[in-house]
Amino acid sequence: MEEIKSDATSLRHDDILPQIHKVTSPPKQTLFQEIKHSFNETFFSDDPFAKFKDQTTSRKFILGVQSVFPIFEWGKGYNLQKFKSDFISGLTIASLCIPQDIAYAQLANLEPHYALYTSFVAPLVYAFMGSSRDIAIGPVAVVSLLLGSLLTDEISDYKSHEYLRLAFTATFFAGITQMALGILRLGFLIDFLSHAAIVGFMAGAAITIALQQLKGLLGIKHFTKKTDIVSVMRSVWSSVHHGWNWETIVIGVAFLAFLLTTKYIAKKNKKLFWVAAISPIISVILSTFCVFITRADKKGVAIVKNIKKGVNPSSVSEIYFSGKYLSAGIRIGVVSGMVALTEAVAIGRTFAAMKDYSLDGNREMVALGTMNLIGSMTSCYVATGSFSRSAVNYMAGCKTAVSNIVMSMVLLLTLLLITPLFKYTPNAVLASIIIAAVMGLVDIEAAVLLWKIDKFDFLACMGAFFGVIFISVEIGLLIAVAISFAKILLQVTRPRTAVLGKLPGTTVYRNILQYPKAAQIPGMLIIRVDSAIYFSNSNYIKDRILKWLSDEETQRIASEFPSIQYLIVEMSPVTDIDTSGIHAFEDLLKSLKKREVQLILANPGPIVTEKLDASKLRVLIGEDKIFLTVGDAVETFGPKGTNL
């Protein structure tokens, strides 16, 4: 038990010990090395240039091309076997994508063909540049709703040409934002939207979207433009007597029941996932046929009506690069681009972890950015990875991004040949498809888990959720970000401290609250500080340590224990200390001197050691008061025989 010892303990220096270890400073680094190191850790922690090292120029060029277009990397090993899988999954997601697209376009207040355009161009671009093998690219419900909501805030007349132009402008800047984050390697910024906040936001958005569908499902003509639950419900009730159309309700409810049943079947038996995957297109075909036969549209059943044939026209000249809508376009683009990114990256990460391949977040952002940039010039709006379609893609056995290419080709054929057939598709069935699709975004299990694991996370989740459903999508998002930030700030201002005790029969010191067997040492108080000591918490930590000291002293005097002579601060978790922290320790030292208590540090880490040296605090505390472990310190200054 005696082997661990600092050689600072001059008194017992002559005892024969097998090994002597001292708290040392790490090898000195030059300023340049130091800056380079932190810069690399911050922006290049994944070391993307490692593979370029020691390569010939031509090899470097090939690697460079491959890192921008991963298709040239994995394409080499592509074979017929893989293509079969990709072909089937591509067809499956295409069949799911077409009806969803037509429906989601309505959430963005755009005509249906713009969503179909998006599902043709975006997956094609992504397949060449993206590195996820499972993601299914296209318009998604939440981003469509967010975009529609932000755009109508600017231009309330969503049938105007300005509205469309602003949508392209926003898409353009969403692409720019995504690319910029990737190129500047600021991808970690999206991590500030916590998982908990996303769960709440998604659920809120799903419910908002579902409520919006009451318009289509009930055949209501005059519907509120607001998205909060109160306005929507009021709108629904006020139209009970004259606004509802029973034929619409029959179609809507029947197909909703059908879609939910297939979903339930797919959930119960994972092998039947395709039942749920093809049910939307079946619903569309069936309902369109019914309406066409019965001419129910003449009885007030709202239908899609005109849907343009042909492929994407250019929209470069439609983007606002100046004028009064430019700033709105940038703002909407940045917000929807970030949200789209969050969704795509979350999906990418989930499936990458499932199949254990690595995903370069920053490169992924460049791919998504390029895709939206090109999209904005070819009459598309913001696309990203879809939760539901990606899951189907994965379950259908996709191997590579080729499934996205297959989907894109199906969409091309659809645009060229069969779009006019959707003319008689009733809006009610689209509403059912949306409702069935977004229900998957309400993840009650995740919310329960949040409650169990972390109450603060649950609060963030609920904040975002209620913000979205009671106020608006943007406010919900804002609340989510604000709560996430508050959590970070709380963490850095109020770090934890713990009193340690010795586990009987060991030299291990642990939190006495976690290990009630751990015993305190007479005459000593051992405190562990559980955080880097920075300006934001240095005063709190100092005051907290002094408070522990006062509390313990009062208690020990009451129980007639010897008074405290040594305060040991276990520094293991203190990874860094800044000048404010150093000053706080100086102040602590002064206060302790007045109280005739000696300060001892145990196990300061490399950076702390360096800064203790630089600030002369090490000399002030005394070289013989700095130990490698708490055990060593107790051994040296504690009552005899404590460590036996």
Next chain:
Amino acid sequence: MEEIKSDATSLRHDDILPQIHKVTSPPKQTLFQEIKHSFNETFFSDDPFAKFKDQTTSRKFILGVQSVFPIFEWGKGYNLQKFKSDFISGLTIASLCIPQDIAYAQLANLEPHYALYTSFVAPLVYAFMGSSRDIAIGPVAVVSLLLGSLLTDEISDYKSHEYLRLAFTATFFAGITQMALGILRLGFLIDFLSHAAIVGFMAGAAITIALQQLKGLLGIKHFTKKTDIVSVMRSVWSSVHHGWNWETIVIGVAFLAFLLTTKYIAKKNKKLFWVAAISPIISVILSTFCVFITRADKKGVAIVKNIKKGVNPSSVSEIYFSGKYLSAGIRIGVVSGMVALTEAVAIGRTFAAMKDYSLDGNREMVALGTMNLIGSMTSCYVATGSFSRSAVNYMAGCKTAVSNIVMSMVLLLTLLLITPLFKYTPNAVLASIIIAAVMGLVDIEAAVLLWKIDKFDFLACMGAFFGVIFISVEIGLLIAVAISFAKILLQVTRPRTAVLGKLPGTTVYRNILQYPKAAQIPGMLIIRVDSAIYFSNSNYIKDRILKWLSDEETQRIASEFPSIQYLIVEMSPVTDIDTSGIHAFEDLLKSLKKREVQLILANPGPIVTEKLDASKLRVLIGEDKIFLTVGDAVETFGPKGTNL
């Protein structure tokens, strides 16, 4: 060496061990207890109500009054001895205060008597409510400059009555802000302005203030209203030929030399501090007399001219509670109130640490807030603690806040009797007094220390400094806050991780970079994560751990070491984990399984243990893979004989 062992190691469970310790969860807390605990730690970490416990109602009332008016607490022990000390220090700071006040009022573009009013009312209020014994209250240079700069941004004509009214309005809201922060116990918010940022900001402000004094010192008539160094120097050069007044320069430079000499003497011999303390009032008296005798004011030497006699008139009706200036008043009040608070709290803490008495930050804020609130109604502007006068107060041997009362009384007599005598005081001498005073705010030693200890702190310092001198006071402040925040965010997104090795002859595992002697264990990789694992860093930590693993594997294969079978994560510094962190660990587990590496956790803390339980991750990892120490884990799964 064998004593520390987890009983999870079933294989060796039968070895005879003196003690067996297992990683345990802390005693369960109810949700209410949990919330109460974190609420208390965040807002009531100093436990202000402890003394009220178990007291009679009348005693509680007395304690309540004492906690709002500490004067009734320390007043009981007050005696003649203390009064003598306080009287002398009070007189000393008053003699320093009067000339400084007249000068500082000009920085705020207010007439001199408003600063004198402030020095009469504010210290009086503070003496009753404040808990610092050494602080000297009154107008200060930096806040005066900031206020003047913010006010002229709103109302450029500073001779207008609106300007004065806006000044009172800002003072009112500065008081409200300070009180609110104290009452809501949000005092920790000012900790977000880091020490480093304050050093830079103060130095920048000092230089800006000194440059502004060139107007008075050189007798320039047409001077720029901007505060940045470029505008000021241009203004100075452009007036070289016709704008300078030699009589003014003679007076200014002569007295500046005198003031700096006395400062130098006081610095060399601490006992002669009073020489520097009374030199400003001597300068004022001498220069005023000179100008009066020679009638130099007729030769172009600018003088104070009219200075009002009498005490503070009420200014309640002057405050804007509505109208277009209300929002500006609130904004300016919040900013200047926060900056004033930062200065006062920094001073309070410094002297409290020197004399080891405790200072309740939140109560202090209520005192300062009340003081400014009352000030705004009695024709005062924002007051706070002055660095220079507090130091003089301390050195003159003040014992309690009575020295502030003495100063206040001297100011009262000055206002009643001798203000007209300042009519002939030349502006040049006031400029000299300001320059001599603010030079103390440029703390080069502190900046050098920042450079030595923490490069990022130095960056924050320089950012604030150059922001103030090249752009404006507000921008400098903004840069300081922004850099401080960036540092916090960087800390939480990119925490450190370290590879650990075994110190020979011990069971202690330390960072191999800090202790080059520490040896890695064959077949195992031990990584310490140095931060709580939150949504902001969970993905980074997971990726970083996997990267360590890949790097080490490549290296070990190259050196023909056995491949890695166990990954031990030392969790001691991981004080908390949220749901994103749990998910990251689940993903890590999946990736490790594919690579056939087993995950082992060492020493998870109380909160982490609780969350591992709640999320079932503990079961997923396996009870037998969670150890109390790294040593235990190596003992169980490592090569035989490693721990011997």
